[in-house]
Amino acid sequence: MTTPANPDVPWAKQAATPQPHATQRVRRMVRTLPGWEPLPPGEILVQRHRREA
Numbered sequence: 115m116t117t118p119a120n121p122d123v124p125w126a127k128q129a130a131t132p133q134p135h136a137t138q139r140v141r142r143m144v145r146t147l148p149g150w151e152p153l154p155p156g157e158i159l160v161q162r163h164r165r166e167a
Contacts, residue, residue, distance in 0.1 A: 153159060 150157070
């Protein structure tokens with residue numbers, strides 16, 4: 115049972131056509147950051163026990 119979209123009901127509107135992004139969204143990991151010494155305020159160092167194999 116399908117009914118036509120009613121312009122008075124915002125949730126019944128069709129999705130807009132996708133627009134191309136203005137910039138490329140490429141995530142890059144930064145691997146060369148120095149370690150923090152001392153740690154920044156509010157940060158704690160957690161060392162978990164390693165499981166012996």
